[in-house]
Amino acid sequence: MRADGVLTSVDIESEHQRLAREAFTEANVPANRTRLIAGPALEVLPRLTDGAYDLVFCDGDKNEYSDYLQQALRLLRPGGAVAFDNALWHDRVADSAQRDPETVAIRELVRLVREDDHLVPALLPVGDGLLVAVKRAD
Numbered sequence: 001m002r003a004d005g006v007l008t009s010v011d012i013e014s015e016h017q018r019l020a021r022e023a024f025t026e027a028n029v030p031a032n033r034t035r036l037i038a039g040p041a042l043e044v045l046p047r048l049t050d051g052a053y054d055l056v057f058c059d060g061d062k063n064e065y066s067d068y069l070q071q072a073l074r075l076l077r078p079g080g081a082v083a084f085d086n087a088l089w090h091d092r093v094a095d096s097a098q099r100d101p102e103t104v105a106i107r108e109l110v111r112l113v114r115e116d117d118h119l120v121p122a123l124l125p126v127g128d129g130l131l132v133a134v135k136r137a138d
């Protein structure tokens, strides 16, 4: 993070936000370097400023991933990156026999990212899969 950067965290569970604040304090992160917002992502993200973010990391409700992508494209500055955790979803995404809602939603996200000419994507096989895409500067 840049020296003057601010981490904005959105979580529907205020208890998770409380624990995050505790962890930041323990790690001596100054209070003005973090902004914790409790609420549903799809209510909070539309209120954040266009083009003001270098990185958008998504790890909330898998069924909402495509909506998070839409918001991330608006929030990111050109050259910024969006990342989605659980992109392999326990190896279910690559298995066409799996049709549960989360698997289908992540497959749809991957399709949207792949087909978006404004994005340069990479799928990293770390953990449960990390889908990263850089928003082109042009």
Ligand SMILES: C[S@@+](CC[C@H](N)C(=O)[O-])C[C@H]1O[C@@H](n2cnc3c(N)ncnc32)[C@H](O)[C@@H]1O
Binding pocket: 010, 011, 012, 013, 016, 039, 040, 041, 042, 059, 060, 061, 064
């Ligand atoms: C898998 S956990 C995140 C774990 C975290 N990234 C880590 O590595 O420790 C998912 C988080 O998303 C939050 N969440 C789930 N649905 C959400 C939603 N619709 N809006 C905002 N946050 C949500 C949960 O409360 C939970 O804290």
